[in-house]
Amino acid sequence: MRVVLRIFKGLALLVILVAISGGAWLSVSPPELLKVGNGYAAKIVCSNVFIAGRDPDDVLYDDVQAPGNPLLRLLRVEVDRDSGRVTSRFMGLFAPNYALYRSAFGCTSVPDGDFDAAAKAVPLLPAPRVGQNDAVWPDGEGVDQAAGNAKIATLLADARLAGPAMRAMVVVQDGRIIAESYGPGFSASTPLVGWSMTKTVNAALIGRLMMSGKISYDDTHLLPQWANDPRAEIKLSDLMGMESGLAFNEDYGAVADVTRMLYLDPDMVSLPASAPLVAVPGTDFHYSSGTALLLSRIWMNKAGDPRAALDYPRDALFGPLGMTSAVFEADERGTFAGSSYLYATGRDWARFGQFLLQDGVWNGQRLLPEGFVAMMRTPTASSGGQYTQGQAWLSGPGGGTSAEFGLPQDTFWLQGHDGQTVAIVPSANLVFVRMGLTPSWLGYRPQVILKEILSTLQSAKAG
Incomplete structure (x- = not known):
């Protein structure tokens, strides 16, 4: 019996020593993967609490923990x-x-x-609020009931x-909301993250600067x-088409360039x-979130002084x-x-889609150069016809041509992580617009519902 007790005491001491050693290691030199995970959690919770007004526990569970790594x-x-x-x-302790x-x-x-340096990096300006204008969308937030389509x-x-x-x-359709739907806990006034759909908006800001030369x-x-480097010969067009030739690891499964x-x-x-x-440059397609950050810095440098650059998107x-709901984070x-x-909000993402549908013209005013949206719909040769010269997609989420899904050939897409999409069908x-928390491994394809929508509208028109 004494031998058994000694064994148990020895094992308990070993467990304690391992726990102390592990805790010391995590405190002094935690793995970068834990820092990435904590950075992701802090950022997602922060944005959804302060921008979208959601409960932090719900965000932590639904947005961070439920769809991700067990850690x-x-x-x-x-x-x-x-x-x-x-x-x-x-x-609750480490990294x-x-x-x-x-x-x-x-x-x-x-x-x-x-935190002090981060606070000083941008001016203290009032947070945007979803517009209270009752005019019919897109001029306000009112919905034309006569335009509604029950089917x-x-x-x-x-x-x-x-x-x-x-x-x-x-x-x-035809510039009016004909149907909309929201998941539990979300509404027409809830701002939602676009993830990589942001890239296309970022490209449009470059188009706005082109208007001023x-x-x-x-x-x-x-x-x-x-300067004084072969990279100086990279053209803006190379970056816009994800053909810069720069190395960048976009693998989200570990500590890669994108998560770092x-x-x-x-x-x-x-x-x-x-x-x-x-x-x-200009010969090899390589999807890179780093490229979009470079484009941000480039247009901000061209927009004027730092304050002018920060004001420019709005x-x-x-x-x-x-x-009115748009919050572009830095x-x-x-x-x-x-x-x-x-x-x-979903309606504001739809406004941006409508803007591209109208060839960069809004309320009769041209805001993007002639041909800019056409460039957004023109594929790069090196992407095999999937990605365009303007940070947008011709292939829908998960791949596949429009023809494979029975969609019109002129369909093009904004796409973002976890199921964010805007499809534009001129x-x-x-x-x-379809947004959610739908990881790609679930296999969901918004092309299917888009085909049903188009078929239903076509049938009604033919009838």
């Missing part, structure tokens, strides 16, 4: 509403990472914990067609870091700006389009995260 379930998040600070720690709410500029990751509404109510964890769907497709010597950029680096531009050239695009140093972080004068 994410061990993260614990603290929200300080008074200071706007959010902290996430593994098991802390942070986010900070900055009002009009939403939330930013603060991986170095320097389309029935399609949106079909859970099989809507897909898992749908949060917003909006169908616009401050930037052009053929521009080279785009960043001071590339978003959650470990206070200056997100620094990583892609220092990336080596691995292919001849002055040049969101204001004219009436996208990194800790003040560069817009043009790869990922634009929040807007030949049908239609825009379709």
